[in-house]
Amino acid sequence: MILDYQIVYSDRKTIGITVERNRRVVVRAPCRARTETVAAVVESKRYWIWQKLRDPRKYLAKPVTKEFVAGETFLYLGQAYPLRLVETESGPVTFIGQQIKLARCDRRRARTRFRDWYLAVAKIHLAPRVASIAKSMGVDFRRISIRDLKYRWGSCTPGGTLVFNWRIVQAPPMVIDYLVVHELAHLLEQNHSSEFWNIVLVHAPAAAKARAWLLTHGHRLDW
Ligand SMILES: [Zn+2]
Secondary structure, eight states: OOOOOEEEEESOSSOEEEEOTTSOEEEEEETTOOHHHHHHHHHHTHHHHHHHHHOTTSOSSOOOOOOOOTTOEEEETTEEEEEEEESSOSOOOEEETTEEEEEGGGGGGHHHHHHHHHHHHHHHHHHHHHHHHHHHHTOOOOEEEEEOOSSOSEEEOTTSEEEEEGGGGGSOHHHHHHHHHHHHHTTTOSSOOHHHHHHHHHHOTTHHHHHHHHHHHHHHHOO
């Protein structure tokens, strides 16, 4: 197996290897480390890297890069909508008539504009879903927080705060519901035990389909 990796030099003391969720291998090395030394360390960790690369939780495809150009599609609840750049003054992203619109002059801050928009729509979509699913599961949660999480779709604190990544609002409702059930189920079972998965399956019968969707399409949400 040919191993492609990126070396990031910094003023650290040791060589560290990480396999990111998009299956990119990143080797962090001290500034003065020689390339041969780095290669030898990578070689000695080959089996470990290979195992990490095979982890089913890693994406199957490379991440997408957004350019914020006209016609580029953006996902919202599993549907792809084309971007229209409009000649208006700077302002938030709008979603009207099946089109996502952004002011042309805002292209430089498009990423922030889009994140703000997704955060807002995620809140609108998730609040009633979490309330209704929590009711049918018979669990009490404290509050919902939507954030820019780096490596997770969601999490749940022991105090009952459900945290969701804004990116999940790009996924189909079936996937969002599964993620909500998953986090709520952690209020009943903290670990991923067989009891936990039984609870998830009762309340999200399409859990396997949702997880398969995330495995195949997760990279499309992560930009
Ligand atoms: Zn979990």
